[in-house]
Amino acid sequence: MTETIESGPFIVGKEAMKEFVLGSNGSRNWRSGLFTLTNTKAGTHKTFTVQRKDSETPMWFVRYLGGDNNACPDNYYYLGLIKGFAGDPVFKGTTASPGDGTSMFVAFNWFFNDVLMGSRKVPEALAMNHEGYCSRCGRLLTVGASVSRGFGPKCYGNMQ
Numbered sequence: 001m002t003e004t005i006e007s008g009p010f011i012v013g014k015e016a017m018k019e020f021v022l023g024s025n026g027s028r029n030w031r032s033g034l035f036t037l038t039n040t041k042a043g044t045h046k047t048f049t050v051q052r053k054d055s056e057t058p059m060w061f062v063r064y065l066g067g068d069n070n071a072c073p074d075n076y077y078y079l080g081l082i083k084g085f086a087g088d089p090v091f092k093g094t095t096a097s098p099g100d101g102t103s104m105f106v107a108f109n110w111f112f113n114d115v116l117m118g119s120r121k122v123p124e125a126l127a128m129n130h131e132g133y134c135s136r137c138g139r140l141l142t143v144g145a146s147v148s149r150g151f152g153p154k155c156y157g158n159m160q
């Protein structure tokens, strides 16, 4: 279906996943918050980006890779919004979403609301990996420690 890099570093554990997914700083670099979820049993995968509106507003735009070229921002389509104005962040569709029943929507809704923010365990068959870019600012990561974390040293320091 879609073409993705599947060799990126894995992000393991709910807390690290949450940190990465909500890690963008509002610069709206299209490579920030870019990650892939793989069902290792089924061999299927889906790629998303989650980008914060700006550094002040607790709102994130969720997009999914729907085209053949994963290096082209035009191939990432709007999926919905994460809002954290009152309490924990929640993912929701909007009138511009592709529809609550589409596989991309169902997958992200389950991953974010049920697993990351909810009480569901991360299934053993679920792997999450990033593609080598800092979740916060979208810059290419080249140093080993940064690559395994998914954040550059400055960006990681700013979050602590």
Ligand SMILES: [Zn+2]
Pocket (backbone or CB within 6 Å): 134, 135, 136, 137, 138, 139, 151, 152, 154, 155
């Ligand atoms: Zn960064």
